[in-house]
Amino acid sequence: MSWNGCPTHSVTPLSKKVQPIKLAIVIALWVVALWRLPAAIRIPRQRPLWTAFACIAVADTIGRPEVKAVLFEPTGINNLATLFKHTLGIGGSTAILFFVIAMAKPSFLRWGRPLLYVGAAAGTALLTTFFAHMPRPTEVENIFEASLGHAAGTGYCLVFLGYLTAAMTIASTLFWSYGQRAAGTALRIGLRLLGAGTMFGALYTTWRIAHMLTRLLGGEFIVSDQAAQTIADLVEYTAIALIVLGNSVPALGVLTRSITYRRALREVRPLWATLTEVAPGVVLERPLGRSSRLQLHRCLIEVWDVALILRAYVSTDLVARAGNEAEALGLSSEETSRLAEAMWLQAARLAVLQGAEPNSDANIEADADQETDFDREVRKVLGLARAIRDPRAEAFARRHQEQPA
Numbered sequence: 502m503s504w505n506g507c508p509t510h511s512v513t514p515l516s517k518k519v520q521p522i523k524l525a526i527v528i529a530l531w532v533v534a535l536w537r538l539p540a541a542i543r544i545p546r547q548r549p550l551w552t553a554f555a556c557i558a559v560a561d562t563i564g565r566p567e568v569k570a571v572l573f574e575p576t577g578i579n580n581l582a583t584l585f586k587h588t589l590g591i592g593g594s595t596a597i598l599f600f601v602i603a604m605a606k607p608s609f610l611r612w613g614r615p616l617l618y619v620g621a622a623a624g625t626a627l628l629t630t631f632f633a634h635m636p637r638p639t640e641v642e643n644i645f646e647a648s649l650g651h652a653a654g655t656g657y658c659l660v661f662l663g664y665l666t667a668a669m670t671i672a673s674t675l676f677w678s679y680g681q682r683a684a685g686t687a688l689r690i691g692l693r694l695l696g697a698g699t700m701f702g703a704l705y706t707t708w709r710i711a712h713m714l715t716r717l718l719g720g721e722f723i724v725s726d727q728a729a730q731t732i733a734d735l736v737e738y739t740a741i742a743l744i745v746l747g748n749s750v751p752a753l754g755v756l757t758r759s760i761t762y763r764r765a766l767r768e769v770r771p772l773w774a775t776l777t778e779v780a781p782g783v784v785l786e787r788p789l790g791r792s793s794r795l796q797l798h799r800c801l802i803e804v805w806d807v808a809l810i811l812r813a814y815v816s817t818d819l820v821a822r823a824g825n826e827a828e829a830l831g832l833s834s835e836e837t838s839r840l841a842e843a844m845w846l847q848a849a850r851l852a853v854l855q856g857a858e859p860n861s862d863a864n865i866e867a868d869a870d871q872e873t874d875f876d877r878e879v880r881k882v883l884g885l886a887r888a889i890r891d892p893r894a895e896a897f898a899r900r901h902q903e904q905p906a
Contacts, residue, residue: 522738523561524565526561526738526741526742527558527561527562527565529741529745530554530557530558530561530741530745531558531562533554533558533745533748533749534551534554534555534558536752537550537551537554537748538551546603546604549596549597549599549600549603550596550597550600550748552592552593552596552599553593553594553596553597553600554593554748555593556589556590556592556593556596557589557590557593557741559589560585560586560587560589560590560593561586563582563585563586563589564582564583564586566642568582569582573585574640578637579637579638579639579640579641580632580637580640580641580644583644584628584629584632587628587661588625588628588629590661590665591621591624591625591628591661591664591665592621592625594664594665594668594669594672595617595618595620595621595668597668597669597672597699598617598668598671598672599614599617601671601672601675601676601679601695602617602675604675604679605675605676605678605679606675620664624660624661624664627660628657628660628661631653631656631657631660632657634653635648635651635653635654635656635657636653643730644657644658645658645709645712645713645730645733646726646730648713649712649713649716649717649726650716650717650719651717652717655713655714655716655717658709658713659710659713659714662706662709662710662713663706663710665702665703665706666703666706666707666710669699669700669702669703669706670699670703672695672696672699673696673697673699673700673702673703674696676692676693676695676696676699676747677692677693677696679692680692680693680695680696685751685754686754687750687751687753687754687755687757688751688754690747690750690751691747691748691749691750691751691754692747692751693747694743694744694746694747694750695743695744695747695748696747697743697747698739698740698741698742698743698744698745698746698747699740699744701736701739701740701743702737702740702744704736704740705733705736705737705740708729708732708733708736709733712726712729712733758794759793759794762793762794762796762797762879763793765797765879765883766793766796766797766800768883768886768887769797769800769801769804769882769883769886770800771886771889771890772804772882772885772886772889773800773803773804775850775889776803776804776807776808776811776846776850777803777807778850779807779811779850779853779854780806780807780810780811780853783803783806783807783810784803785799785803794875797879798875801878801879801882804882804885808842808846811846811849811850811853812845812849813859813860814849814852814853814857814859814860815845815848815849815852815860816860819845819848819901820841820845822901823841823842823844823845823848823897824837824841826841826844826893826897827840827841827844828841830893835884836884836888839881839884839885839887839888840888840891840893840894842885842888843885843888843889843891843894844893844894844897844898845897846885846889846894847889847894847895847897847898848897848898848901850898851898851899
């Protein structure tokens with residue numbers, strides 16, 4: 502029974518079936534919170550999102566019956582866990598606002614930060630006030646159902662739901678807006694999923710508000726109370742799942758790129774070793790740390806630096822012959838370019854090893870076709886790394902080793 506004598510439907514076959522879902526959500530939230538903790542410690546701008554997940558994870562944890570029995574039942578205050586849970590919900594939604602505003606509208610934080618703090622504090626104070634004045638004769642599992650038709654209980658719920666509706670609506674708008682212009686596919690997908698998740702969060706709270714207000718005014722809702730509760734649960738779980746997924750996709754994108762760059766670094770290393778053997782002076786000694794992207798970036802720079810040096814050891818005519826021979830093989834345009842480059846690089850390398858002097862007629866200049874897109878540049882050097890091992894490049898170099906210039 503609810504506090505006003507109306508029956509509730511919290512313990513139903515359906516609610517029993519969703520218990521594993523609730524537990525899975527709690528576990529997923531804790532996994533994300535713990536996963537993001539190191540980044541939150543190192544990077545200040547990551548702390549609001551970590552705070553949001555930590556608040557939601559703790560809130561869902563203290564809502565578990567076994568946790569309430571240990572932490573809150575000894576106080577003798579009915580539904581004290583619910584107050585803590587909803588207070589954390591306000592804190593988590595505020596943290597999400599901090600995160601998305603700092604990302605999408607950073608100028609707003611200069612004057613909006615105090616406003617967010619004041620709003621959260623006012624919402625918490627109002628929530629606590631309603632909680633203190635609402636009759637709570639028994640502990641109930643679902644305060645929204647128990648408060649149906651009850652003025653003070655509905656007031657308490659509307660404070661919490663209203664705050665979440667405003668926060669989730671603003672967050673959803675900003676996530677979608679920023680997601681349209683964000684760099685990187687994974688980041689755009691993640692932001693859109695976060696936008697969808699916060700949109701479902703706003704739908705969840707709006708649905709709850711409409712249900713509670715209808716019952717408070719004595720009307721009949723569009724569906725039964727039990728169906729309304731089921732729909733609310735499904736929308737809430739969908740919102741949380743989308744938010745967790747949206748948080749994970751960009752991180753998985755970073756992980757995927759890191760693995761890709763590390764694999765590329767391994768493939769480029771033989772090319773780098775082959776070229777820097779004849780020009781060791783281009784190799785920088787200062788370590789770069791563990792970032793595979795930075796290591797690969799340095800490797801690419803050193804490869805092109807050596808290529809520029811070696812260009813002085815081959816004539817313009819030899820470079821043209823390399824291009825003609827590569828073109829005659831019927832390869833794709835990209836493969837032809839890389840093989841031609843590998844041919845004259847191998848010829849120049851052998852010339853240096855034989856003690857040749859730089860060629861006076863070589864037209865030495867930076868590659869005008871050099872890419873500014875890092876990933877395209879990586880693909881270009883990977884193609885060169887494969888071509889440099891091609892027997893046809895080595896054969897070309899041997900045929901011209903007595904004509905280094």
